Amino acid sequence: MSRAIQVRVSESVVRTVHVEDGVQSPLELLPVLAPDRMAELLAKELEAQGFKRDGKLATRKDPDGVEITVDLEAASVSVKLAANSRLSEQVDLETRAAVETQAQAENRLRDAAIDELEQRLAAKTEALRREVTDKLEKKLADLRGELDGSIGRATVAALTERAEQLGKIEEIASDEAGNVTIKVKL
Amino acid sequence: MTDNIDDEDEPPATVAASEAEIIAMARALTAPQALDVWGLLAGSRSMPAKVGPTCAELVGDALAQVWPALWRRDGARPGSSIRAGKVVRGRGWERNPVAPLEHSPFTFALLRWLVEMPLATPGAVDKLGAKPTTIGDQVVAYLALDLATETPAQLTIARSSQAARAPLAWLGFAHLLPGDPPESAAFDQLVTGPGTVVVEALQLDLAKRWRAVELTKRAVSDPDELIKLGHGQDLTLSRFMDACTRAGRRDLAGFILDAMLPLLARDVAPFPNDLDRTKPLSVRMAARNAAGALLRGLQTWCDWDRAHRGVRFLDDDYEASQLLLTRFETSARHGADILVPTWLAQLASLAPTSGIGSATIETPEENP
Secondary structure, three states: OOOEEEEEEEEEEEEEEEEEEEEEEEOOOOOOOOHHHHHHHHHHHHHHOOOEEEOOEEEEEOOOOOEEEEEOOOOEEEEEEEEEEEEEEEEEEEEEEEHHHHHHHHHHHHHHHHHHHHHHHHHHHHHHHHHHHHHHHHHHHHHHHHHHHHHHHHHHHHHHHHHHHHOEEEEEEEOOOOOEEEEEEO | OHHHHHHHHOOOOOOOHHHHHHHHHHHHHHOHHHOOHHHHHHOOOOOOOOOOHHHHHHHHHHHOOHHHHHHHHHHOOOEEEEEOOEEEEEOHHHHOOOOOOOOOHHHHHHHHHHHHOOOOOHHHOOOOOOOOOOHHHHHHHHHHHHHOOOOOHHHHHHHHOOHHHOHHHHHHHOOOOOOOOOOHHHHHHHOOOHHHHHHHHOHHHHHHHHHHHHHHHHHOOOHHHHHHHHHHHHHHHHHHHHHHHHHOOHHHHHHHHHHHHHHHHOOOOOOOOOOOOOOOHHHHHHHHHHOOHHHHHHHHHHHHHHHHHOOOOOOOOHHHHHHHHHHHHHHHHOOHHHHHHHHHHHHOOOOOOOOOOOOOOOOOOOOO
């Protein structure tokens, strides 16, 4: 008669995971002046908003970790948020088995423990990713407003330059709705 | 009178039961209302290796009804076509020379497969080996998919019948077919020869179906589903529209205008407002962009329209350009030039807002 024993397996894992989410979107920049000049004017506005210019790119990393990159040449913006986390998990499993089948039972239990660990890590990683996504999503509405403002000011600057090319500017008036009227004497 | 007496004396054609089902299937493609379509599609039957000459002849007779069936869809409506840069007016058969549809062995293999397989039970269906090569094959594949509309068999046919190798099937059923559509050159078959007549006759059919799919996008919640749908639609439309341009037959892409017109008129944008919020933002944004496939087709029409406006009276394709300008006019009146880029920008926006507009669309209007 075989003797029953208790088999216990303990597995643990420590893993550093990296999650990120991001979006890319075109910028609606009106072609008032040549593309190069429009890019310059936009870059100037972005620099005033804390962006750093590096060639055709203007980038900013906010304190909350969100990275914003404006491609001045392609007139597009990409926004990215990443997070790293050190995850640790431990699983303890036990079962009863006949002494003759101890090795097989231990292997089965170890496989089950590894599967369980992977599932827990996947769930934690997914939770972290969702946290990143939520944070980024909340940020986007404000960011869109900020970029729209920069684009609007760059467009007004471009219109002003264009008006100067046409004649002498007599008056520039703007209202609360953001409409700008430029009077030019030809 | 004598002929009638002879006909009555002639004994009725006799075929095996399995052959009778192939004949019924061939007839169902052109006259589905006359037969129990679901019974035909859902049932299965083991087929003999060969069929008799009577069966072959009767299947040939049934397939000879494909043209009338196509004319009944939209070809009988008076319209205009571009032929060699000039405009031809009249009904479908008046505008186009009559040409028989060629079929390869695929057509018969497909009919046989449709009868043999229990199409309502996807797991029990073997893939069809034969591949469509002729325009006649493509029409039969299209009609088979259409025949199974609103039945579970439609998806089985789309996935297992090699219909995905037929550009015409993509034009009608891009939302169902697996993988990518054939390369751009394969679409040339639809814009030259009898293929043009087929596409002309299916204009209303295509417009209705593309519009119906467009309306479903608003309720899709799985971003991956929308990405796949948009990918297939984008490739299909861009490849077909490129082929139309190469062949000087942009009029064949008119169904895109007809599909979008009621949506423009009612301000119904394909904004997917219920995307699963647990999915990454990058995936949801890709899905929103994918939802604009038909809009991008209309955007191409807007670009074409600008080019057509520049064609002068003395230019060779003036007449064709004038027809295309007229064709686009109604869409332009409904603000296509402004709405399409605005909607596409909204779909690609960093922080999109919800679209407004009624999802209830009237039965498609017929265009002049």
